[in-house]
Amino acid sequence: MSSAVQKRYPEVWRKHTPRETAARWLWIAAVAFASAWSVSALDIEWAFFKDAHVQAADLAARMWPPRWAYLPKIVAPLVETIHIATLGTAIAVVFSVPIAFLAARNTTANGFTWAVGRGILVASRSVNTVIWGLLFVAIFGPGPLAGIAAVSARSVGFLAKLVAEAIEEADRGPIEAIEATGASTFQVYVVGILPQVMPVLIGTTVYRWDINVRESSVLGFVGAGGIGIYLYASINQFAWQQVLVVLLAILAVVVASEAVSAWVRERIS
Amino acid sequence: MAAAREAPAQGGAGPLLAIEGLAKVYPGGTRALDGVSFLVDRPEVIAVIGSSGAGKSTLIRCINRLVEPTAGRVLLGGTDIVGLGTKDLRQARRRIGMIFQEFNLVDRLTVMENLLSGRLGSVGFFASWLRRYPPQDVANAFAMLDRVGLSGLHDSRADALSGGQRQRVGIGRALMQNPDLLLVDEPTASLDPKTARQIMRLIRALAEERATPALVNIHDVALAQGFADRVIGLKAGKVAFDGPSTGLTPEVLTEIYGAEDWSQTIRREDEEEAGA
Amino acid sequence: MSTAxxxxxxxxxxxxxxxxxxxxxxxxxxxxxxxxxxxxxxxxVNRALAGFGRAVDLFVRMVPPDFSRGELLVRGMVESLQMAFAATLAGVVLSVPLGIAAARNLAPRPVYLAARGLIVVGRTFHEVIIAIFFVKLFGFGAVAGLLTLAFHSVIFLAKMLAEDIENVRVGPIEAVRATGAGFLQVVVYSVVPQVLTRSVGTAIYRLDANVRHSTVVGIVGAGGIGQTLSASFSRYDYDFAAAILLCIIALVALGEWFSDWVRAKLR
Known part of the structure; x- marks a missing residue:
């Protein structure tokens, strides 16, 4: 009977057809090639790696003990960092709503307005907060104002993209019902759509605020205010014990803001 | 197909399966099993019934030690499974096929990979990783697919199948082990009534064909009566009834489950072929 | 009926x-x-108000963007891409052990806590801060940037992997164990299939994120297009800066499109 089994049924089974197998190998080869190219083209001085751990240990030793006397000096810049994040996020929220309506397929006026909305999203999101900082320092001069502008410029795209997606996924039912009452387009947006996307807007805002606190901690590197300038200065002066204090302060603020953000998001959902 | 099986264990030492004084106390003090003993000395389908929390699931999982029993012995063909070390336990598990309520297929793998995973215990790690199974296993898997009524679906992904089809794959996976014993945990609880009967019929037919005893946890008393030769009733971790399925009287059910009107539940003889 | x-x-x-x-x-x-x-x-306030005039001035000086130094531009972009790619690769390799260590259902308690602690601290610090330390250790250039991105990739990918492992369904694991499979077989047949697709998706997403972040670590001298951009800003070379910004936007948009495309194909 087992010979009958062998006659009737195939004895070989492959998960992939030869073509699929070839495609997989091609992908693997492409990844391997790209990695080899990337690593070799970067001119890595491998000798540096040999004593990296010694250097790192040396740096760590020089950081210890933290110079706590520096802490009072950085309280004001830390507060400023949080202000930059909060005000920047607030401004971004205001602008993100109309842009989201522009960039959502079902609420935009025509192809041109949609392209404008999408263009704003892409430009805002592609440029890092710190690079926006460079730009706004050139405009407003060094200081927290440039930082706030940079945070808003980056956050607008982030918020608007997620809100636009929420608008596109909004339940058609209530929208139709409000259209049926003879409401104007604007009324439909405000009464029919906005309440539906409100939870998304609030959730992403709080989430983005938490990211922005982190981003604001380095805006000072390009002169856009906050704690970053003190960190940068301390590093350039090789004041490593001061650096450790600043790092610990940033750690505390970021972890706290993350906890706040998580708490708020849990409450609204 | 029976010829393809390895020699059944009943020729060797002792009965097919003997459970002796099996007990399980979970951390936290829940006594799920309290001295369960019974003997399986011929290939038969045994339904294990009892209310939720009576210990059915724990009993089945203690036999292949997915749950570690607190006390007692599980003798499979004379070997005590409870005392085995990791490696010997793996060997013992190969001889026990298991079928689950939630099917427990690996969703992203194909039907074929799920069936062949029944051979994992007898294939080396690298061969299984590279999906290189012995030709006989592959042929048996195709045959099994035919037998459980899923011909042609070998390259479908498990998550593309219906509930009944998935359970058929689950049955196939267990039987690919050529087990000496089948453990079946609520095989129909996730299925509609018609599919449930089909699945029970398939399990029964396969168990008979292969002369493999099967221990089936089941909620549905009517299904238990319809498809089992023998019924073991558990109550609070103890055996409250052990006898032929024809012996399930209202008194017995009241003993197992508590007072209720059982007249509608107990199957009448003329219903036997309904719902085929 | 009165409404009064x-x-x-x-x-x-x-x-x-x-x-x-x-x-x-x-x-x-x-x-x-x-x-x-x-x-x-x-x-x-006066400085801020003057800013609007300066913004117009800046815009005028940015237009038209100067693409004439194409070679410098291309070299910077390619370096950013290479950094992003090598960093993602290093991240994928190193995140597997860290991710397993940070999965509550696989790792022993002390290992789990240590790995989670490392992830929390690592996530806290912005790329630029990490970059400045690597610049101090390895000097200016792409290596510092690569290490920065790699560091962040390891942390991020390990966190995602750990969460995926923690969310694995236990039923299939139980079923594969019941066939008598060994530990590695259980991992390969029940954990890996459940986690793999998501992990590849996360890695592709991280490649895309690394392309974006590679444009910024150059601000503190860690190589890539960001360094070129930073230099052009400090030289008030705004038409070249505009060209760089446009290229960054194009590259990032392309990266995002690629990442979405691959992840959609993976399902």
């Missing part, structure tokens, strides 16, 4: 704060916060 007995005014109940008093309090608190924060920022 019914109230003629109605206002919706406050949505998020429970009572109207609390809602008013929240609004007032928010306004007070804005006043306080703006007052402490000591923004130079």
């Amino acid at each position: 007995a019914y109230p003629t005014s109605w206002r919706p109940p406050p949505a998020f704060f429970g009572t109207r008093t609390r809602q008013h309090a929240a609004v007032i608190a928010a306004l007070l916060y804005v006043v306080w924060s703006v007052s402490t920022l000591n923004v130079d």
Whole structure:
């Protein structure tokens, strides 16, 4: 009977057809090639790696003990960092709503307005907060104002993209019902759509605020205010014990803001 | 197909399966099993019934030690499974096929990979990783697919199948082990009534064909009566009834489950072929 | 039926704060916060107003963007891409052990806590801060950038992997174990299939994120297009800066499109 089994049924089974197998190998080869190219083209001085751990240990030793006397000096810049994040996020929220309506397929006026909305999203999101900082320092001069502008410029795209997606996924039912009452387009947006996307807007805002606190901690590197300038200065002066204090302060603020953000998001959902 | 099986264990030492004084106390003090003993000395389908929390699931999982029993012995063909070390336990598990309520297929793998995973215990790690199974296993898997009524679906992904089809794959996976014993945990609880009967019929037919005893946890008393030769009733971790399925009287059910009107539940003889 | 007995005014109940008093309090608190924060920022109003004029001036100097130094531009972009790619690869390799160590259902308690602690601390610090340390250790250039991105990739990918492993369904694991499979077989047949697709998706997403982040670590001298950009800003070379920014936007948009495309194909 087992010979009958062998006659009737195939004895070989492959998960992939030869073509699929070839495609997989091609992908693997492409990844391997790209990695080899990337690593070799970067001119890595491998000798540096040999004593990296010694250097790192040396740096760590020089950081210890933290110079706590520096802490009072950085309280004001830390507060400023949080202000930059909060005000920047607030401004971004205001602008993100109309842009989201522009960039959502079902609420935009025509192809041109949609392209404008999408263009704003892409430009805002592609440029890092710190690079926006460079730009706004050139405009407003060094200081927290440039930082706030940079945070808003980056956050607008982030918020608007997620809100636009929420608008596109909004339940058609209530929208139709409000259209049926003879409401104007604007009324439909405000009464029919906005309440539906409100939870998304609030959730992403709080989430983005938490990211922005982190981003604001380095805006000072390009002169856009906050704690970053003190960190940068301390590093350039090789004041490593001061650096450790600043790092610990940033750690505390970021972890706290993350906890706040998580708490708020849990409450609204 | 029976010829393809390895020699059944009943020729060797002792009965097919003997459970002796099996007990399980979970951390936290829940006594799920309290001295369960019974003997399986011929290939038969045994339904294990009892209310939720009576210990059915724990009993089945203690036999292949997915749950570690607190006390007692599980003798499979004379070997005590409870005392085995990791490696010997793996060997013992190969001889026990298991079928689950939630099917427990690996969703992203194909039907074929799920069936062949029944051979994992007898294939080396690298061969299984590279999906290189012995030709006989592959042929048996195709045959099994035919037998459980899923011909042609070998390259479908498990998550593309219906509930009944998935359970058929689950049955196939267990039987690919050529087990000496089948453990079946609520095989129909996730299925509609018609599919449930089909699945029970398939399990029964396969168990008979292969002369493999099967221990089936089941909620549905009517299904238990319809498809089992023998019924073991558990109550609070103890055996409250052990006898032929024809012996399930209202008194017995009241003993197992508590007072209720059982007249509608107990199957009448003329219903036997309904719902085929 | 007369309507005289019914109230003629109605206002919706406050949505998020429970009572109207609390809602008013929240609004007032928010306004007070804005006043306080703006007052402490000591923004130079005249300088700020002058900014709008400068913005126009800046815009005029940016247009048209100067693409004439194409070679410098391309070299910077390619370096950013290489950094992003090598960093993702290093991240994928190193995140597997860290991710397993940070999965509550696989790792022993002390290992789990240590790995989670490393992830929390690592996530806290912005790329630029990490970059500045690597610049101190390895000197200016792409290596510092590569290590920065790699560091962040390891942390990020390990966190995602750990969460995926923690969410694995236990049923299939139980079933594969019941066939008598060994530990590695259980991992390969029940954990890997459940985690793999998501992990590849996360890695592709991280490649895309690394392309974006590679443009910024150059600000502190860690190589890539960001370094070119930073230099052009400090030389007031705004038309070249505009060209770089446009290229970054194009590259990032392309990276995002690629990442979405691959992840959609993976399902």
